[in-house]
Amino acid sequence: MGALTELDDRAIDALHEQAAISYGTFKKREVRLNMARGKPALGQLDLVERLLDLPGRGNHVAHDGTDCRNYGGMEGLAEARALYARLIGARPENTMVGGNSSLALMHDNIVYSMLKGNPSSPLPWNRAGRIRFLCPTPGYDYHFNMTEEYGIQMISVPLGEDGPDMDRVEALVAEDAAIKGMWCVPKYSNPTGAVYSDAVIERLARMPAAAPDFRIFWDNAYIMHHLTEERIETANLLTACERAGNPDRALMFMSTSKITFPGAGLAVFASSETNMRWFLASASRRSIGPDKINQLRHMCALPDESALYALMDQYRAIIAPKFDAVYGTFDRLLGDPRVATWTRPKGGYFISLYADGCARRTVELAGEAGIALTPTGAAFPYRNDPDDRHIRVAPTTLSADEVGLAAEGIALAVRLAASEREKARRSLRVT
Amino acid sequence: MGALTELDDRAIDALHEQAAISYGTFKKREVRLNMARGKPALGQLDLVERLLDLPGRGNHVAHDGTDCRNYGGMEGLAEARALYARLIGARPENTMVGGNSSLALMHDNIVYSMLKGNPSSPLPWNRAGRIRFLCPTPGYDYHFNMTEEYGIQMISVPLGEDGPDMDRVEALVAEDAAIKGMWCVPKYSNPTGAVYSDAVIERLARMPAAAPDFRIFWDNAYIMHHLTEERIETANLLTACERAGNPDRALMFMSTSKITFPGAGLAVFASSETNMRWFLASASRRSIGPDKINQLRHMCALPDESALYALMDQYRAIIAPKFDAVYGTFDRLLGDPRVATWTRPKGGYFISLYADGCARRTVELAGEAGIALTPTGAAFPYRNDPDDRHIRVAPTTLSADEVGLAAEGIALAVRLAASEREKARRSLRVT
Numbered sequence: 001m002g003a004l005t006e007l008d009d010r011a012i013d014a015l016h017e018q019a020a021i022s023y024g025t026f027k028k029r030e031v032r033l034n035m036a037r038g039k040p041a042l043g044q045l046d047l048v049e050r051l052l053d054l055p056g057r058g059n060h061v062a063h064d065g066t067d068c069r070n071y072g073g074m075e076g077l078a079e080a081r082a083l084y085a086r087l088i089g090a091r092p093e094n095t096m097v098g099g100n101s102s103l104a105l106m107h108d109n110i111v112y113s114m115l116k117g118n119p120s121s122p123l124p125w126n127r128a129g130r131i132r133f134l135c136p137t138p139g140y141d142y143h144f145n146m147t148e149e150y151g152i153q154m155i156s157v158p159l160g161e162d163g164p165d166m167d168r169v170e171a172l173v174a175e176d177a178a179i180k181g182m183w184c185v186p187k188y189s190n191p192t193g194a195v196y197s198d199a200v201i202e203r204l205a206r207m208p209a210a211a212p213d214f215r216i217f218w219d220n221a222y223i224m225h226h227l228t229e230e231r232i233e234t235a236n237l238l239t240a241c242e243r244a245g246n247p248d249r250a251l252m253f254m255s256t257s258k259i260t261f262p263g264a265g266l267a268v269f270a271s272s273e274t275n276m277r278w279f280l281a282s283a284s285r286r287s288i289g290p291d292k293i294n295q296l297r298h299m300c301a302l303p304d305e306s307a308l309y310a311l312m313d314q315y316r317a318i319i320a321p322k323f324d325a326v327y328g329t330f331d332r333l334l335g336d337p338r339v340a341t342w343t344r345p346k347g348g349y350f351i352s353l354y355a356d357g358c359a360r361r362t363v364e365l366a367g368e369a370g371i372a373l374t375p376t377g378a379a380f381p382y383r384n385d386p387d388d389r390h391i392r393v394a395p396t397t398l399s400a401d402e403v404g405l406a407a408e409g410i411a412l413a414v415r416l417a418a419s420e421r422e423k424a425r426r427s428l429r430v431t
Numbered sequence: 432m433g434a435l436t437e438l439d440d441r442a443i444d445a446l447h448e449q450a451a452i453s454y455g456t457f458k459k460r461e462v463r464l465n466m467a468r469g470k471p472a473l474g475q476l477d478l479v480e481r482l483l484d485l486p487g488r489g490n491h492v493a494h495d496g497t498d499c500r501n502y503g504g505m506e507g508l509a510e511a512r513a514l515y516a517r518l519i520g521a522r523p524e525n526t527m528v529g530g531n532s533s534l535a536l537m538h539d540n541i542v543y544s545m546l547k548g549n550p551s552s553p554l555p556w557n558r559a560g561r562i563r564f565l566c567p568t569p570g571y572d573y574h575f576n577m578t579e580e581y582g583i584q585m586i587s588v589p590l591g592e593d594g595p596d597m598d599r600v601e602a603l604v605a606e607d608a609a610i611k612g613m614w615c616v617p618k619y620s621n622p623t624g625a626v627y628s629d630a631v632i633e634r635l636a637r638m639p640a641a642a643p644d645f646r647i648f649w650d651n652a653y654i655m656h657h658l659t660e661e662r663i664e665t666a667n668l669l670t671a672c673e674r675a676g677n678p679d680r681a682l683m684f685m686s687t688s689k690i691t692f693p694g695a696g697l698a699v700f701a702s703s704e705t706n707m708r709w710f711l712a713s714a715s716r717r718s719i720g721p722d723k724i725n726q727l728r729h730m731c732a733l734p735d736e737s738a739l740y741a742l743m744d745q746y747r748a749i750i751a752p753k754f755d756a757v758y759g760t761f762d763r764l765l766g767d768p769r770v771a772t773w774t775r776p777k778g779g780y781f782i783s784l785y786a787d788g789c790a791r792r793t794v795e796l797a798g799e800a801g802i803a804l805t806p807t808g809a810a811f812p813y814r815n816d817p818d819d820r821h822i823r824v825a826p827t828t829l830s831a832d833e834v835g836l837a838a839e840g841i842a843l844a845v846r847l848a849a850s851e852r853e854k855a856r857r858s859l860r861v862t
Binding site: 037039040042045049050051052053054055056057058060065067068069070071072073099100101103104107108111114115116126142145147149150253257261263282285286287288289290291292293294297 | 480487498500501530534539542580691694716720
């Protein structure tokens with residue numbers, strides 16, 4: 001299973017010739033498949049279809065007597081806060097359930113910090129000169145686009161299998177008071193599937209920060225989205241930060257976007273008492289409260305952790321075979337010679353495929369063969385993948401058969417792109 | 432029906448003595464009623480209880496084939512946009528349906544303008560020095576609190592029965608480039624019930640503005656919330672602005688908060704093509720899209736204008752008698768002598784009661800007698816009612832009987848406060 005560089009010129013020529021033929025044959029099949037986004041499949045959505053009948057006529061009162069049909073309750077329903085607080089790892093009084101999008105809660109944390117400063121800020125962020133966020137990469141494009149939108153400078157730090165390069169993170173955060181924030185997807189990260197180790201989380205909690213108002217945006221989007229029987233639990237950043245004397249550092253988020261219905265689910269935000277008081281007061285200038293009926297609806301359908309875990313197991317039975325279909329195809333077509341490498345995440349929604357120096361060409365070729373992929377560079381600040389190597393593969397939306405077909409198209413595109421590149425490299429060397 | 436000032440000293444003494452006795456007797460009844468906010472009554476909410484069963488299992492596809500259970504569609508469902516565009520007075524492509532709160536859509540317009548500038552801004556608002564909003568008063572406290580939150584200076588302009596004092600508005604907007612916005616509740620305004628005349632709306636559309644990025648925040652919260660058989664229609668600000676060559680001036684909002692469920696309804700925003708493109712792009716950094724299921728649910732329950740109007744007629748049958756209960760009590764207790772004046776709006780959720788120089792004392796006395804009212808000053812920028820005269824009365828939440836009782840408590844409090852004040856004024860004069 002050698003790399004392409006280890007093959008002799010004749011073998012490269014043969015590989016390229018064969019890759020061009022296979023790719024051409026695939027292209028003639030006129031496949032049209034979209035693998036660009038991590039959307040749940042219809043079969044997943046069908047499993048929570050009962051939400052569409054709920055909470056049911058006459059059922060509009062929460063446990064504490066709140067009529068969910070009227071105004072108020074910015075912090076969310078007590079029973080929803082209690083359940084999601086346990087999941088996210090916070091006390092109910094430090095947890096709010098609000099809106100349909102955890103991304104929006106992250107956004108509003110940034111916006112309120114820009115315009116007013118967070119509770120630890122000497123100045124509003126937008127009057128503090130150029131500010132910066134650390135961005136472990138590859139990462140989530142929506143995070144980076146949001147930061148870019150508000151002119152926050154992004155600094156990439158490499159993301160390994162157990163979290164970001166902490167030597168780098170510690171040095172930057174300790175020295176640069178302009179670094180106000182850091183994006184993290186701590187479990188089954190989008191897109192590599194990395195899981196932050198306890199040691200990394202402890203260092204994130206303890207590290208000295210030059211900015212007193214430094215915040216970690218802890219996007220636990222895949223908190224219970226396991227792909228194996230192992231339910232990986234990560235250390236609790238909020239309590240680690242408390243113990244380390246940095247109680248206001250952690251802003252933790254999750255949502256049911258990939259548990260119930262994307263867009264019609266619940267979003268959750270947990271943090272210190274100080275941060276929650278500030279955020280709720282700020283949010284109370286923006287609206288009078290969240291959709292409590294939807295919270296009640298969710299509590300009817302999924303009243304406790306065991307109901308949620310049972311549902312996630314059903315999802316796993318749908319999703320895991322799709323990931324396996326990708327692995328099988330990649331093993332077969334990209335394993336020998338080793339044309340590319342890829343992750344085998346234990347959870348989440350994505351596989352990262354690494355094709356050094358030819359990611360852009362691969363995505364282009366795949367697109368021409370009818371397989372739409374996330375644009376290259378999307379997983380990097382300013383859409384710049386310095387090594388042109390990362391490709392995000394999103395197996396969930398398509399059927400398992402379609403996933404196998406799409407993976408084949410991608411693999412054939414990688415083979416052609418990589419052999420083209422290796423040929424070109426050698427011809428340059430000869431010249 | 433003379434004013435208090437026309438009574439002789441003896442009559443004032445007698446009035447005060449009798450008012451103190453009546454108030455004391457009322458206080459002993461230990462009433463506990465809350466009239467502070469304009470919330471729908473439970474009887475109203477019961478009329479849309481069917482929403483709690485909808486859209487119903489198996490019903491998750493919009494007219495254009497969109498599966499409402501998955502991500503996307505920031506602009507809202509096509510059928511919801513078409514319906515609410517007709518109501519708000521815009522083209523569907525210039526209308527978005529999103530979220531549960533029109534206040535949030537106003538907020539986000541401000542926040543994006545602060546941080547990035549709107550499409551007409553030479554600079555983001557937060558880099559344009561001190562900026563200002565015009566605030567017709569009495570007005571809506573949530574508008575003023577939001578503006579204050581972001582350090583936007585508020586300038587009061589008097590609101591008459593047919594809209595704000597336009598001579599003042601035109602002069603200010605023409606001269607002061609720091610005036611970037613203006614709050615308006617054009618129909619059945621909160622809290623006076625004012626309805627902007629066509630002439631006022633035409634002047635708002637035409638007036639020259641020193642700031643190229645000046646915007647009118649047109650909060651049509653009571654767009655179909657009539658209290659009489661007359662369905663008052665106001666002129667269309669958006670088309671008036673287009674005709675006047677100020678196509679991007681109007682930002683129009685409405686919601687179903689007081690049509691279906693507050694907090695679990697739909698919010699609507701309509702504006703020029705330029706503004707909509709800008710807002711949707713900005714909002715797409717904040718979240719992936721709105722709750723389309725809730726839009727589908729609303730379209731099932733209330734598919735067209737006639738369904739909406741029929742529902743609003745049912746509401747009117749519930750609400751109008753509550754307003755009448757207030758008028759009856761006020762006429763009886765405050766009419767002769769003329770202790771106070773009040774509005775008789777043709778729609779909306781509030782009555783404004785004017786008790787010159789003793790609003791604060793009235794609300795205090797009412798509170799001590801168990802009637803909770805909106806804090807005085809709430810209808811004014813910085814909570815400052817310069818004449819201490821405005822009291823907001825919110826009859827909708829309580830039953831008609833309770834409303835009558837609460838109105839009695841308020842009226843007795845006004846009588847006591849006004850006669851106290853008149854006595855004090857005369858004793859000062861004597862000294």
